[in-house]
Amino acid sequence: MIKRWVLKDAADASTVQELAAGLNIDPVLSALLVRRGVKTFDEAKYFFRPSTLHLHDPFLMQDMEKAIDRIEQAIAKNEKILVYGDYDVDGTTAVALVYSFFQKIHQNIEYYIPDRYKEGYGISTAGIDYAAANGFSLIIALDCGIKSVDKIAYANTLNVDFIICDHHLPGPELPEAIAVLDPKRADCAYPFKELSGAGIGLKLIQAWSDKHGLPFEGVAEYFDLVAISIACDIVHITGENRVLAHLGLQKINENPCIGVKMLMQVAGRTGTYTISDVVFLLGPRINAAGRIDDAKHAVELLIACHEDAAKEKGDMINIRNTERKGHDQQITDEALGMIDNDEVMIARKSTVVFNKNWHKGVIGIVASRLTEKYYRPTVVLTQSNGHVAGSARSVLGYDLYEALCGCSDLLIQFGGHRYAAGLTMHPENVPAFIQKFEEVVSSTITDEQLVQQVSIDAEIELKDIDAKFFRILAQFAPFGPENMSPVFLSKNVYVSGNAGLVGSNHVKMLVMQPGSAAFSSIAFNQGELLHLLKPGVPFDICYTIEENVWREQRSIQLNIKGIKPHPNPPREGGL
Incomplete structure (x- = not known):
């Protein structure tokens, strides 16, 4: 899947430098803090040392x-x-x-x-x-x-x-x-x-x-x-x-x-x-x-x-979780087959699939998987208690709830938020809903929203990643919404040795730049890019930095989110 790389706006330079000096850390790290609203020594102390004293009355x-x-x-x-x-x-x-x-x-x-x-x-x-x-x-x-x-x-x-x-x-x-x-x-x-x-x-x-x-x-x-x-x-x-x-x-x-x-x-x-x-x-x-x-x-x-x-x-x-996985995989495979074998569905800007026999308990998981695969607003429907029940998922920046509001005349009820929702309708309304949802999405979604985005926090050299840098970066955790693991960009990197596939479609390799160490790297579900990864051929990567533990040995590993040939000139609105 093509991904659009977008470099975040720079943080205020004077605040970054002042915080970096006060904490004695790399300006790249202080810029990450400033973007998280951490601008002073005391705010950094609060951020890095969470305590029960910080709980509100x-x-x-x-x-x-x-x-x-x-x-x-x-x-x-x-x-x-x-x-x-x-x-x-x-x-x-x-x-x-x-x-x-x-x-x-x-x-x-x-x-x-x-x-x-x-x-x-x-x-x-x-x-x-x-x-x-x-x-x-x-x-x-x-x-x-x-x-x-x-x-x-x-x-x-x-x-x-x-x-x-x-x-x-x-x-x-x-x-x-x-x-x-x-x-x-x-x-x-x-x-x-x-x-x-x-x-x-x-x-x-x-x-x-x-x-x-x-x-x-x-x-x-x-x-x-x-x-x-x-x-x-x-x-x-x-x-x-x-x-x-x-x-x-x-x-x-x-x-x-x-x-x-x-x-x-x-x-x-x-x-x-x-x-x-x-x-x-x-x-x-x-x-x-x-x-x-x-x-x-x-x-x-x-x-x-x-x-x-x-x-x-x-x-x-x-045991129930194993059963859930079985239902999940079966329904996902069936849904993928429905879409991939239908040229009309492939050409749409939305995905709506329906099978009255699907297990209602896992359709939300299936909707998430289909959204990951095709990257467009998705609704998975099944029949339950005489009605058709659905679970919906969206893509970054697109308001799913508003799209469902545009189809409300065909629904018994619906609820949720921008990125996830549930809905019910009468069975006879399914064909009309499929058509109406596609019309609403097509008229309101932008082409940019249909391309998965990787938001990049900073461009760095691989030689910048040392033990101190990683030790401080690790203290940004726990990661999650509004405090995601920082994504870095490094250009003109090379494979050290050979890249190879592991598992079903994952790339395992060592990457380096002139003057840097070779970093163990994993690129999940990016096996189709293996042809780009040849010794001596430069490419650009965006990635998070994590700790890999193998047989009680700890090392820094790059979790690669995207790979592009180098040089790759920036496009308007992204990299």
Whole structure:
């Protein structure tokens, strides 16, 4: 796939030089900091040394006092409390966190995860009816509820109170709950707006602990769950999230809870976990419980107190993940076949594929894979409960949600954001939707948006990459949205020795420049470029810098994101 290389605008030169001198670091590194909003010595200290001291006062969040007061009342009167959460990673980690904390204080407490297929996302009527029928007078809802105005109104008629802990953008009207904890509320002064659902849950237990003088260790016990939610829900890894991700990764690597420990064991990965490892190894297994079976199994694993019970759940979830992979691969292969064998579909600027027999639990994963392959807005549809359900993904810079708004007359409902969405429609509307979605996308997307972009932070020489440079760069982690691993450009590099294929389509080689060491390099899924990589023939690369561990030996490795022949003069708008 052709990729467009774009060099980011230069940071303010005087600020870069001043920061580089103050920290005694390479100006390239100080420029990376300045682009991240780090411009002073004190800001750099905050950035490089995340600490519990950097966590905000939870009572700065609107309605926190009301939430704590209502929980105190429930505990004092021995009311039944139901902890309710979504079936994805963020929801299940949030439920495990809040339930585990309050279960130590109040025995009359249970949790509830809605069924993905019968109830769907968010607060459900069935969940409220379950609470009312079983004597629950208070529901703590996590990672959902901010737009459930009608559902909360219904719960109020049954004398079931709600505390909503959500991080999604509110609608024009807030639900009439006892408390609505959401930093994105227009009237909320909480200084950090991008917490995950489990992050909101953590602030709730932090507020309880602060008010009741409990040791902070009782809150820190759940940092591993919050880090998993932050990584897998793709929230910004800046500010308080970066602090929580850093502390959570420490806990994952040093002293994870029993459930996370078992999850790591079944994943088969040894060594230090990064955010990327959490996303690709732990998250899919937690999600698989709800995609293939019941997300309650994920909660049962994460709240387990004994290794035997955790091992049983961990093994079962691993089996579900294997099943999920099978469905994922089968549906992806079928979808690729549909597209590649249809010249009309290949020529489109959007992708919409439909098969009524596809497994609803994995169509979001398939949509992501198709987007990676063809790099255009994509919708994958299947049939479920008499309707057609879909999962949609977009490309950088294109507003998928707005495109679906243009098709709203054909949809029963839809929701999401710029880059990911879900939708339902009547089966008879599928052909019209395919045509309408293509018309909307074609008229609103630019040719530039249909070419994958690699954003480059800086051009450097390979000789600039030494032990000190890498040691400081590594402290920019944990990486994620708004704090991505920096991408560097080096021109006129050469293969040292021979480049070769490893795995299915990956290129392994040593690269160097005159005067530099030879760096071990890997270019994933770029085997079609092997013909460019001949001894003595120069080429340009863009890459991230990472540590490679092999048989307990550590070395610097370049993870190559793009390869182009040299010379390659810059084009307007990119490199």
